[in-house]
Amino acid sequence: MASGSFKYHRHHPSLQFIINASNSGCWVCYRLLEAVREIGINEESSFKWTLDRRSEPKYSYQLWFYAGHKCIAIGSLSLVPYKEYDGSVTNYAPIAGSDTMSDAALVQANKWYHECLSRHSACNFPLLSESRVPTRLLRVDEDQSYARLVITREEAIENSDYLTLSHCWGGLDILKLTSANLNNFKEGISLGVLPKTFVEAITVARNLSVPYIWIDSLCIIQDSIHDWQVESALMDHVYSNSKLNIMATVSKNGHEGLSRARDSRNLELCAEVESKWENAENDTFRLVNDVIWESAMNGAPLIKRGWVLQERILSPRSLHFCENELFWECREKIACETYPTGLPSICSNNSQSNVKIREPSGSESYKEIHMVHRTSASKTKKDVAYDRWATWIMLYSRAYLTNDSDKLVAVSALAKFTRTALDDIYVAGLWRSKFVDQLVWSSFRRNPRPTEYRAPSWSWASVNGEICFASIMPNTQYQIEIDEVQVVPLSPVDVTGSVFVGFFRARGLLIRETLIQKPKYDNLFYFFGDGHVPIYVSLDMPADKYKEPVVVLPILNYSLRPEDNPSGYLPTRFQALILQPRAGSPNGFYTRIGLAQSDISFIKDERHGKLAAIGNTLRKLLRRDPVSSSKSHRFSRNEIGVNSGIDESLYLADSPGSFIVY
Structure with missing residues (x-):
C-alpha cells in the first residue's frame, strides 16, 4: 500500500451492477453512477478501483475508479483514519430541505451570519479607514410586494446596513435603472417585474433582517457614462462596507435565480468503513470528499466573471448559492451545509481557500511582521501583500469580461485598497x-x-x-x-x-x-x-x-x-x-x-x-x-x-x- 504502488481490484462487472448497488443505497456507487453518466461509459465496461497512499493527512488514501482505460473522478475521495482526525469531520450534518432556498437552508445562512457578526473579530473591522454608504440603495423591508430606490443623501437613514448581490448578467434583457425611470423607481418597484435572482436575493435580505440591498443594475444609472464612471470608482466602499455579499454562484443569468433543487443522496457521506487488507495495517476510516469546495467553485459561471473577484475579496462575508448546497465564506471560516461549523482540515488544506483580506488598509503590520516564503527568504508582510496582488491578477486573468475595456476598471477597487495598504504608486496594473x-x-x-x-x-x-x-x-x-x-x-x-x-x-x-x-x-x-x-x-x-x-x-x-x-x-x-x-x-x-x-x-x-x-x-x-x-x-x-x-x-x-x- 505504499505511495505509487497501484494494485487494481475488481469493483463491478458492468454498469448495471453499479445501478443496482446505487438503488440499494450504496453512496459510493451512487456518486460513481453520477460521474459515469456525465462522461459516458459503455454499459458492458467492467469497473475496478485502486488506492493511492497520500502523505497528508498521515495514513490516508485516495480512491480511484477505472472503467476500461478511463479514470473516473467522483470527487477526490479520501479514506482518513479516525486516529488522524482533528475533530472537524465529525461535525458533518445531514442536508435538510429540497432546495437551496428552503427554510432549512435559510436558517443555516442566518446562523452563519449572526455568528460571524457576534464572534468574528477579523470580519468586523472596517477594511477602509472611511465608511461610506452607497449613493443609492434598494429598501426592501417596507412592503412585501415592492422594493424602493433610495437616494441616500436625500433620506435620513437610521440603519444603513445593506447587502450586495454578485450575479451574471448573461446577455439577457433585465430591468435596469435609467435616467428615464429613476423617479419611478423612487416611488417603488414591483417585485413581479424583477428577475428571479433579484427577488430571491431580496428574500435573503429580509430573512436576515437587513433593510437594504445594493444591486448594480438597479443602483447605477445604466445609460449615463458619467454615473458609471463615478460609481465604478466607489466599488471598494460598496463591497467592503456591505454586511454580506450574496453570490449567485451557479446562475448564468438573472432569470435562473439563486435556488436549486437538490438530491440529498448526492450530499450524504459514508459512515465509517473498516479495511480488511492482507498486506497492510487495517484501520477504521471515514470516506471524505476533500475537494468539496473546489467542486462547488471551479467552473461556476459567477466565479469565471472578471468583476466578481474584487466583489468576493473585499466583502467581509459571502454566501454562495451553489448547485447542491450553500457555502459560507468569511475572513475567519469557510463552511457549507454539509459541514456547517467549517470545512474539515483535509478539505481546506487542498483549497485555494479563502481569498478574503484579513488586514485593514494602512496597517503598520505590513512593515513589521515577517513571514517565511517558499524560497526560504524572510519576507515582510508588505512583500507578501505584493505577492498577493500577483496572485489576484493571475486569478483575475482566467475570468472573462463582457466589455474588454473594463480590464483595469474591474480590479480598480482592489488597486485602491492595495495602494493604501502599501503606500505605493499604481501604474496600469503594476506597482512602481x-x-x-x-x-x-x-x-x-x-x-x-x-x-x-x-x-x-x-x-x-x-x-x-x-x-x-x-x-x-x-x-x-x-x-x-x-x-x-x-x-x-x-x-x-x-x-x-x-x-x-x-x-x-x-x-x-x-x-x-x-x-x-x-x-x-x-x-x-x-x-x-x-x-x-x-x-x-x-x-x-x-x-x-x-x-x-x-x-x-x-x-x-x-x-x-x-x-x-x-x-x-x-x-x-x-x-x-x-x-x-x-x-x-x-x-x-x-x-x-x-x-x-x-x-x-x-x-x-x-x-x-x-x-x-x-x-x-x-x-x-x-x-x-x-x-x-x-x-x-x-x-x-x-x-x-x-x-x-x-x-x-x-x-x-x-x-x-x-x-x-x-
Whole structure:
C-alpha cells in the first residue's frame, strides 16, 4: 500500500451492477453512477478501483475508479483514519430541505451570519479607514410586494446596513435603472417585474433582517457614462462596507435565480468503513470528499466573471448559492451545509481557500511582521501583500469580461485598497516599487491584442487570457534600470481605472535577434544565435503577427540554489522582454511582444557566452553613473567590453542607453 504502488481490484462487472448497488443505497456507487453518466461509459465496461497512499493527512488514501482505460473522478475521495482526525469531520450534518432556498437552508445562512457578526473579530473591522454608504440603495423591508430606490443623501437613514448581490448578467434583457425611470423607481418597484435572482436575493435580505440591498443594475444609472464612471470608482466602499455579499454562484443569468433543487443522496457521506487488507495495517476510516469546495467553485459561471473577484475579496462575508448546497465564506471560516461549523482540515488544506483580506488598509503590520516564503527568504508582510496582488491578477486573468475595456476598471477597487495598504504608486496594473519584477509576466494564450487600446504593452492588462508572473528569487540580479514610468488615466475620476496612454523609460542592453522556430520542437521553444541557443518564448500574440528581427531586453537573472531544486540541477537563468520597434515612432521606441527565458548554460557560442558578464558590467556602470531621466546616455562599447571578441552587429547602435517602451 505504499505511495505509487497501484494494485487494481475488481469493483463491478458492468454498469448495471453499479445501478443496482446505487438503488440499494450504496453512496459510493451512487456518486460513481453520477460521474459515469456525465462522461459516458459503455454499459458492458467492467469497473475496478485502486488506492493511492497520500502523505497528508498521515495514513490516508485516495480512491480511484477505472472503467476500461478511463479514470473516473467522483470527487477526490479520501479514506482518513479516525486516529488522524482533528475533530472537524465529525461535525458533518445531514442536508435538510429540497432546495437551496428552503427554510432549512435559510436558517443555516442566518446562523452563519449572526455568528460571524457576534464572534468574528477579523470580519468586523472596517477594511477602509472611511465608511461610506452607497449613493443609492434598494429598501426592501417596507412592503412585501415592492422594493424602493433610495437616494441616500436625500433620506435620513437610521440603519444603513445593506447587502450586495454578485450575479451574471448573461446577455439577457433585465430591468435596469435609467435616467428615464429613476423617479419611478423612487416611488417603488414591483417585485413581479424583477428577475428571479433579484427577488430571491431580496428574500435573503429580509430573512436576515437587513433593510437594504445594493444591486448594480438597479443602483447605477445604466445609460449615463458619467454615473458609471463615478460609481465604478466607489466599488471598494460598496463591497467592503456591505454586511454580506450574496453570490449567485451557479446562475448564468438573472432569470435562473439563486435556488436549486437538490438530491440529498448526492450530499450524504459514508459512515465509517473498516479495511480488511492482507498486506497492510487495517484501520477504521471515514470516506471524505476533500475537494468539496473546489467542486462547488471551479467552473461556476459567477466565479469565471472578471468583476466578481474584487466583489468576493473585499466583502467581509459571502454566501454562495451553489448547485447542491450553500457555502459560507468569511475572513475567519469557510463552511457549507454539509459541514456547517467549517470545512474539515483535509478539505481546506487542498483549497485555494479563502481569498478574503484579513488586514485593514494602512496597517503598520505590513512593515513589521515577517513571514517565511517558499524560497526560504524572510519576507515582510508588505512583500507578501505584493505577492498577493500577483496572485489576484493571475486569478483575475482566467475570468472573462463582457466589455474588454473594463480590464483595469474591474480590479480598480482592489488597486485602491492595495495602494493604501502599501503606500505605493499604481501604474496600469503594476506597482512602481516592484515594477521590474512585475514586468516579468507571460501569457498562456497567443490571443490577438485588443483592437481598442486599454493599457501599455508592458502591462498584463494589454492582453486577453490567463497570465502568470514569474517567481522572483532571493539572489536575483537586475539588468535594467527604470528612469521613469508615466501613465495617463482615461478619466480623472479614477486614476486606478482605464488608461489613455502609458510608457516607461529605461536603460539596459538591447540585443537585435531573429527567433528561429524548428518544426520538431514545441512551439514555445525558439532558437537564436544562428540557431544554436534554445530559448523559451511566451509570445503575447499569434506567432504570425510580429515582425523580425526582434529586440531582446534582458531584465534579470538568478541562480537556483540547492534548496530550490533538490534534483541537483542548478542553472543560472535570465528573463528578457521581447520587443519590436513601435510603428510610426522614432528609433528607441518599442512595444512588448513577449517574454523569453533561457539558461546561461545553453549559451555556448562565444558571443552569447558574454551575456552574463556584460550584464554584470552594465549593472556596475548604472550604479556608478546614474543617468537623469531627462536625457539619453550611451555607454561606449569599451565600457561594456563589447570589443572583446563579440560580434558588434549583435547590438543596437544606441544600446545600452535610454529607450522607451509603450
